[in-house]
Amino acid sequence: MAELAQRGIRSESLRSRIYWELRGRIQRGEVGPQDKLVDVDIAKELAVSRMPVREALLQLANEGYVVGTTRGFALPRLSAGDVADIFEVRRLLEPRAAASAVPGLSEDALAQLDDAVRKAEAAIAGQDVAGLTLANIQFRQTWIAAIGNPRLAEVIGRFADQVQLVRLNTLARPDSQRTVIRGLRRLLGAFKRRDALAVFDLMTAFVAEAEEHFFAAVEERDDA
Numbered sequence: 211m212a213e214l215a216q217r218g219i220r221s222e223s224l225r226s227r228i229y230w231e232l233r234g235r236i237q238r239g240e241v242g243p244q245d246k247l248v249d250v251d252i253a254k255e256l257a258v259s260r261m262p263v264r265e266a267l268l269q270l271a272n273e274g275y276v277v278g279t280t281r282g283f284a285l286p287r288l289s290a291g292d293v294a295d296i297f298e299v300r301r302l303l304e305p306r307a308a309a310s311a312v313p314g315l316s317e318d319a320l321a322q323l324d325d326a327v328r329k330a331e332a333a334i335a336g337q338d339v340a341g342l343t344l345a346n347i348q349f350r351q352t353w354i355a356a357i358g359n360p361r362l363a364e365v366i367g368r369f370a371d372q373v374q375l376v377r378l379n380t381l382a383r384p385d386s387q388r389t390v391i392r393g394l395r396r397l398l399g400a401f402k403r404r405d406a407l408a409v410f411d412l413m414t415a416f417v418a419e420a421e422e423h424f425f426a427a428v429e430e431r432d433d434a
């Protein structure tokens with residue numbers, strides 16, 4: 211990032227790079243519920259000026275990834291109702307969006323999906339929750355990138371990411387892992403067959419199962 215700043219890259223481009231860096235950290239679970247994202251600290255870490263960092267954080271806040279606090283920004287505290295609302299949006303949009311991605315999937319994209327499934331399988335075998343999370347993100351981002359409607363792709367990515375933040379702990383549960391890998395394998399097969407109808411049905415089931423596992427994990431935590 212320092213090299214980018216030294217090269218004099220336009221502020222908009224720099225802001226975008228910082229935005230995606232921070233969004234990636236959030237997606238991967240590298241920002242915890244107690245962490246604060248402070249523009250001055252991030253600017254120092256990335257060796258850039260404060261303004262593009264501030265603009266990137268404000269964009270993340272506008273999109274619901276973070277909220278403002280008395281000192282910097284933090285992850286939002288989503289209630290059970292918030293999560294249920296997000297899953298409702300996903301149920302309405304994701305199956306159709308995934309089906310619409312089928313014609314746009316190149317051979318390279320299909321190879322990326324296949325690679326993501328292999329990584330997910332290896333992560334489960336190695337009890338690597340972080341690796342499973344990254345593989346899941348790779349799979350999702352690959353098919354989202356093939357959606358022909360960029361506005362739909364952005365909405366899908368945003369809501370999926372927001373649930374990903376609260377689903378990280380559920381991926382440590384063996385039954386959740388089995389559900390994820392089964393869902394990824396089935397979706398991969400449907401994508402390879404270019405079967406949009408099967409993709410629609412499988413994504414509908416996948417999102418429903420993800421919601422079920424999330425709330426089961428919450429119930430287990432509350433009972434503990």
